[in-house]
Amino acid sequence: xxxxxxxxxxxxxxSFFTFSGEVQAVRNISFSLTHGEIVGIVGESGSGKSVAFLxxxxxxxxxxxxxxxxxxxxxxxxxGMSNVKLRRLRNNQIGMxxxxxxxxxxxxxxxxxxxxxxxxxxxxxxxxxxxxxxAEKLLEMVKLPGAKSHLESYPWEMSGGMRQRVMxxxxxxxxxxxxxxxxxxxALDVTIQNQILKLLRNFRSETNTSIILxxxxxxxxxxxxxxxxxxxxxxxxxxGLVDEIxxxxxxxxxxxxxxxxxxxxNMGGDRLFSIAGxxxxxxxxxxxxxxxxxxxxxxxxxxxHCPPYFQLSSTHRSMCWLLDPxxxxxxxxxxxx
Amino acid sequence: MSQQSxxxxxxxxxxxxxxxxxxxxxxxxxxxxISFSITKGETFGLVGESGCGKSTAARTIVRLYNPTxxxxxxxxxxxxxxxxxxLKPYRRRIQMIFxxxxxxxxxxxxxxxxxxxxxxxxxxxxxSEYEDRVAQCxxxxxxxxGHMEKYPHEFSGGQRQRIGxxxxxxxxxxxxxxxxxxxxxxxxIQAQVVNxxxxxxxxxxxxxxxxxxxxxxxxxxxxxxxxxxxxQLVEVSPxxxxxxxxLHPYTIGLMRAIPIADPRLAKLKQEVSIEGEIPSPFNPPSxxxxxxxxxxxxxxxxxxxxxxxEVSPNRFVACHLF
Numbered sequence: 001x002x003x004x005x006x007x008x009x010x011x012x013x014x015s016f017f018t019f020s021g022e023v024q025a026v027r028n029i030s031f032s033l034t035h036g037e038i039v040g041i042v043g044e045s046g047s048g049k050s051v052a053f054l055x056x057x058x059x060x061x062x063x064x065x066x067x068x069x070x071x072x073x074x075x076x077x078x079x080g081m082s083n084v085k086l087r088r089l090r091n092n093q094i095g096m097x098x099x100x101x102x103x104x105x106x107x108x109x110x111x112x113x114x115x116x117x118x119x120x121x122x123x124x125x126x127x128x129x130x131x132x133x134x135a136e137k138l139l140e141m142v143k144l145p146g147a148k149s150h151l152e153s154y155p156w157e158m159s160g161g162m163r164q165r166v167m168x169x170x171x172x173x174x175x176x177x178x179x180x181x182x183x184x185x186x187a188l189d190v191t192i193q194n195q196i197l198k199l200l201r202n203f204r205s206e207t208n209t210s211i212i213l214x215x216x217x218x219x220x221x222x223x224x225x226x227x228x229x230x231x232x233x234x235x236x237x238x239x240g241l242v243d244e245i246x247x248x249x250x251x252x253x254x255x256x257x258x259x260x261x262x263x264x265x266n267m268g269g270d271r272l273f274s275i276a277g278x279x280x281x282x283x284x285x286x287x288x289x290x291x292x293x294x295x296x297x298x299x300x301x302x303x304x305h306c307p308p309y310f311q312l313s314s315t316h317r318s319m320c321w322l323l324d325p326x327x328x329x330x331x332x333x334x335x336x337x
Numbered sequence: 338m339s340q341q342s343x344x345x346x347x348x349x350x351x352x353x354x355x356x357x358x359x360x361x362x363x364x365x366x367x368x369x370x371i372s373f374s375i376t377k378g379e380t381f382g383l384v385g386e387s388g389c390g391k392s393t394a395a396r397t398i399v400r401l402y403n404p405t406x407x408x409x410x411x412x413x414x415x416x417x418x419x420x421x422x423x424l425k426p427y428r429r430r431i432q433m434i435f436x437x438x439x440x441x442x443x444x445x446x447x448x449x450x451x452x453x454x455x456x457x458x459x460x461x462x463x464x465s466e467y468e469d470r471v472a473q474c475x476x477x478x479x480x481x482x483g484h485m486e487k488y489p490h491e492f493s494g495g496q497r498q499r500i501g502x503x504x505x506x507x508x509x510x511x512x513x514x515x516x517x518x519x520x521x522x523x524x525x526i527q528a529q530v531v532n533x534x535x536x537x538x539x540x541x542x543x544x545x546x547x548x549x550x551x552x553x554x555x556x557x558x559x560x561x562x563x564x565x566x567x568x569q570l571v572e573v574s575p576x577x578x579x580x581x582x583x584l585h586p587y588t589i590g591l592m593r594a595i596p597i598a599d600p601r602l603a604k605l606k607q608e609v610s611i612e613g614e615i616p617s618p619f620n621p622p623s624x625x626x627x628x629x630x631x632x633x634x635x636x637x638x639x640x641x642x643x644x645x646x647e648v649s650p651n652r653f654v655a656c657h658l659f
Contacts, residue, residue, distance in 0.1 A: 044523035088517075145613070159614055160387075189386035189550065191611045194594040216524060219596025223603040242600045260528035261598050262557035271535070272557065274528035278493050 005072070006178060006210050007033040007056070012069035013310070014048075014055045019116050021283045025051040025064070027234040035177070036208040039217060040225035040242070046279055048234040049214050057094055058086060074177075093123045095171030097164070099183035104167060105155040111166050112151030115139070115173060122174040135143070138169040142199060144167050161192035168196070171293075172203065179203075182214045199271060218261060231256050233280050233290025241318030250310075250318040253291045288317070297322060342374035342410075343544055344398070344512060347403065349398045349417070350409035351390075365618050367393040369568035370407070372645065379513075380545040382539065382559030382576060384552055384591075386615055390568040391548050392436075395514045398546070399431050400424060408486045411512070429459045432505035436517035438497035443490040444499055448475075448483040472501040477540075479533060495526035499533070506537070513546045520549060531558055552595050556580055562652075564588050567626040568618055570645055573653040584654045587611070587627045633658060 014026040026048045033039060042048040054060050056071055058078065071078040073089060081089065098104040106114060115135040119125055124132075132151065139147035142165040155163055164184060169180055181200065186195035201224060204211055213225060221228055221242065228245040230253065231240045238251040249255050259273035277294040280286050286293065292302035301321050310323040320329065349371050352364040352533045368390045375381040385391045396402045398409050400416060409417040415457040416427050432455075437439035442451055452474055462470065472482035488498055498518060500612040505513055515534065531554065537543060539655040549555050551582050556563055556576045564572040564585065583589045590611035597603045613630045616622055622629050628638040645655040 044525060108526050161614060187583075189615070190552070190594040190596075191386065191590060192614075193596070195612070217596060218524075218598040219603075221594045222598050222600040223606075246598070246600050257524060258598065262553045271532050272528040274532055275525040276529070278495060278526065 002240060004035075005032045006035050006074060009056065010070040010071040012052065012055060012071065013067040014051055014060065015065060015067050016063045016326050017065065018063055019211070023282050023286055025234055025282060025294070027285065028069075029236050031229060031236065031239060033178070033210055033212070035210055036204065037227060038204055038211045038213060038225045039229060040213045040221035042215060042218060042221055044216060044279060045230035046282070047231040049231045050182055052231070053182065053212060053214060057090055057096065057180070077259050091179050092174050095174065095176035095179045096172045096180040097179070097184045099186050100165060102155065102160070105163060107156050111153050111155060111158075115166070115170055117172050118173045118306045135169070138173055139166070141172070142169045144169070160188050161195065164188060164196055165199075167200065175207065176209060178210045178212070180212045180214070184213070185220065186215070186217075191257065192195065193220070200224065218258065230257070231286060235280055235290055235319070237291065238318040240312070242315065244316040248312070248316070249325055250312055250316070251320050252295045252297055252322070259296070289321070341376070343377040343412060344400060345374040345407045345410040347372050347410070348407065349394065349397060349530030350405040351393055351402055363619060365569050366621065367618055368397060371565070373563050373570065373573055375544055375546060377541055378538070379561065380547055380559040382555035383546060383548045383565060384550060384555050384562060385565035386550060388567075388615055388618065389565040390618065391565050392516055392564070395433070395516050395546065395548055399433050399514055410634050415509055415659060425459070429461075429508045430511045432510040432513050434501050434505050434513060434515045435516045437521055438494050438501055439521070441501055442497055444489055447488060451500060452488070452504045452507055455504065461495055461508065470507060474507045477506060477537065478503045493530060494522050498522060502534070510543070512546070514546045514548070516548045517550070519554065520551065529555065534558070544632050552591065554598060562574045564591065567621050568619045569626060569655065572629065573645065573654050575651055578652060583654050584648065584652065584659065586626055586631045586658075
């Protein structure tokens with residue numbers, strides 16, 4: 001590990017303090033990111049994947065609070081930053097693309113103005129005309145057809161795919177070192193999704209920007225990412241290179257997730273594999289492994305003690321008691337259920 | 338086709354808008370001349386991108402919308418032209434499952450009232466029987482009858498979708514249109530709901546029209562499927578053949594755009610994507626609707642709308658290439 005870390009998150013814990021109690025959305029997650037990497041974060045709704053990355057740029061809204069942990073961006077402590085510094089970080093270093101391009105763009109302001117706003121926040125000295133030219137270039141970069149004419153359009157005059165391109169243009173306006181894309185293609189059709197993902201990949205290879213791609217679609221991850229983090233119940237279940245996650249799957253949850261997708265190339269008449277039950281409540285999270293209530297191979301220890309991470313290779317780790325070197329593997333088939 | 342078709346849709350059209358006294362406003366041709374048939378006990382899949390008219394087609398078939406023209410033959414009767422009164426017995430036999438399990442259940446009604454509502458509407462049985470019927474339906478979809486007095490907000494998305502399915506089942510229908518029943522759910526829950534829909538089909542002999550944009554899931558659940566693009570059907574074919582060898586250039590592009598959950602295969606995949614945007618049904622391109630985005634576009638494509646024709650047994654394509 002000679003490369004300097006771009007982002008390092010240690011034991012991050014985020015909770016929402018609601019009327020019904022403390023919702024522990026993110027429970028003790030740690031990971032790091034180097035330059036020029038595309039990392040996929042996979043998880044179901046409520047697994048804490050979005051909250052974790054909103055915490056990273058400190059965009060959490062009210063009942064949400066970072067309870068503990070450490071976030072380092074290029075060695076600098078994000079949690080201790082003053083508002084001015086934080087603003088500079090968000091302006092100059094990190095770009096963000098959100099899921100729903102309709103709600104994240106302002107419908108009452110022209111697209112051109114929304115882009116130049118970002119450019120001028122990042123570069124105070126730039127003139128209006130210059131900013132406009134730059135905005136046009138950005139729109140061309142994201143391959144919006146008829147870039148110039150769209151500077152005058154309102155977001156609601158555009159289709160979902162076009163809006164997502166505008167979001168993307170705003171996010172990259174400051175040449176960020178890190179781009180966080182939170183479900184950028186979930187609201188889009190497959191042909192448009194394909195175009196946007198291609199754009200992401202090209203952007204990375206041209207500028208060496210690190211990209212965090214939050215998604216629930218394993219297909220998107222397989223096609224785009226090099227590294228994958230699987231989240232469940234506010235924790236990281238498994239982390240590894242994309243090949244390790246797909247071909248040397250270690251955690252029972254990842255295995256279940258993989259099997260619930262119908263295989264498009266292989267038509268079988270049998271039933272789809274499904275994970276019974278539903279995700280745990282995070283108000284009163286299970287004491288042991290968050291997945292144990294739905295796991296076929298759960299053992300008694302899983303209910304009581306949360307497993308530590310077992311390192312499977314220098315890049316691959318997973319938290320599951322089955323991976324304990326002392327686990328008698330001939331018993332693997334018998335769960336307590 | 339040896340088997341009698343159960344539902345036959347012929348040249349169905351649904352236009353919105355238009356009219357105006359002084360200036361003639363243009364129509365939105367949401368569904369423009371589609372025809373297909375479904376045999377009894379079959380699952381027919383309908384796929385397409387947003388705005389292609391698949392939901393409008395579904396709603397027109399169940400007569401939530403009145404069709405502009407065309408016919409829908411359901412079990413020998415053309416239900417497209419029936420009046421509201423004559424239609425009522427058919428409404429009971431045709432039910433629908435909706436996409437959004439949050440929006441399609443009234444938050445102020447208890448589960449029991451939601452599921453029992455069709456019984457009141459159709460006057461199916463005495464009030465004293467409601468509870469038994471509801472309990473039976475809830476059990477069928479894997480929910481505890483004890484949940485009857487709860488409200489929708491007390492359930493998760495997957496459970497709510499089960500309530501929606503129970504509501505569709507209570508009239509003992511023959512035909513259910515599932516309009517994106519799983520797209521709002523998480524992957525692990527999707528599989529649960531799809532498996533349940535399949536076992537219900539086996540138990541009750543239901544016929545499904547399954548609408549979705551998740552092509553892998555549609556292929557999994559349906560034997561035959563149709564691909565829609567801007568209000569028209571471009572290809573109708575048995576699902577496995579459609580996936581093995583798609584014929585229409587749009588279908589080919591669509592197949593290539595599906596992300597494969599297998600990194601090694603994904604790397605081998607050709608980097609071909611359909612460029613451009615889906616045209617608006619307000620002002621669709623002349624000729625073949627796909628022609629502006631089609632890599633194999635010919636002169637004739639820009640002028641004449643291709644009709645759906647059988648190119649090999651059971652495979653229908655609307656394209657001038659064939």
